[in-house]
Amino acid sequence: MDKSKKKVSKRYDSWRPFYDLIDQFPLISRPQRNWKRRAVRYLELSPEDKVLDVGTGTGQILPWIVDDMSSGKLVATDISEAMISHARNKIGNHPEIEMRVMNDDIENSVFPDDYFDKIIATFTLTTIPDFEKAVSECARILDPDGHMIILDTGKPQNKFALPLFYPMMISAKIFGRTHMDREIKKTLSDHFDVELMEENLLGMVYTLKCEV
Numbered sequence: 175m176d177k178s179k180k181k182v183s184k185r186y187d188s189w190r191p192f193y194d195l196i197d198q199f200p201l202i203s204r205p206q207r208n209w210k211r212r213a214v215r216y217l218e219l220s221p222e223d224k225v226l227d228v229g230t231g232t233g234q235i236l237p238w239i240v241d242d243m244s245s246g247k248l249v250a251t252d253i254s255e256a257m258i259s260h261a262r263n264k265i266g267n268h269p270e271i272e273m274r275v276m277n278d279d280i281e282n283s284v285f286p287d288d289y290f291d292k293i294i295a296t297f298t299l300t301t302i303p304d305f306e307k308a309v310s311e312c313a314r315i316l317d318p319d320g321h322m323i324i325l326d327t328g329k330p331q332n333k334f335a336l337p338l339f340y341p342m343m344i345s346a347k348i349f350g351r352t353h354m355d356r357e358i359k360k361t362l363s364d365h366f367d368v369e370l371m372e373e374n375l376l377g378m379v380y381t382l383k384c385e386v
């Protein structure tokens with residue numbers, strides 16, 4: 175693992191005990207949960223789908239994905255061992271669904287071409303050290319008939335939101351190794367057809383549907 179990736183995985187290893195504590199503060203957690211819940215619905219899961227949650231963290235969205243699946247395969251990946259072990263506790267026992275929570279670096283994923291029918295990444299692309307590589311790997315492992323849902327943060331178009339955006343962006347960079355100023359939509363459009371599903375928080379949070 176290279177240095178920048180080690181720093182990210184260490185940061186999330188140390189954050190793990192506090193990550194789900196945010197759920198105790200409804201003012202912050204409620205909107206996030208709503209955005210994530212809707213992102214999972216946009217997956218439009220079908221029976222037998224193979225689904226990947228990239229950078230699953232503590233696995234917050236896994237129970238919702240499982241609720242929408244009757245069969246098929248669910249894989250959740252992360253590079254932080256502490257996050258992964260917590261995510262494992264979230265999935266419960268569902269014998270009809272094949273489930274795997276594992277350490278996989280999305281910049282160099284172990285999965286073969288066109289493997290997944292659906293991919294989801296919530297607040298992950300802004301944290302991955304080489305996110306361009308991650309996006310091209312997602313395009314490689316996504317079935318051409320499938321789609322990928324991205325929920326993330328970015329610079330808003332609305333100039334009145336900028337005084338709110340810049341302090342958030344700087345603190346996210348310093349404390350969270352999260353890069354809200356990344357041109358994620360532009361990079362995605364080099365590999366996918368990208369459709370904007372919704373914008374929230376004055377355009378600082380967005381959900382995209384991507385097709386190869």
Ligand SMILES: C[S@@+](CC[C@H](N)C(=O)[O-])C[C@H]1O[C@@H](n2cnc3c(N)ncnc32)[C@H](O)[C@@H]1O
Pocket residue numbers: 182183186228229230231232233234251252253254257278279280281295296297298301302303
């Ligand atoms: C902000 S957290 C989001 C977690 C979760 N998706 C959520 O919405 O709560 C970003 C996660 O991406 C993971 N991550 C960062 N780089 C990664 C990579 N190259 N491959 C896989 N996961 C990665 C981090 O370890 C972290 O758990």
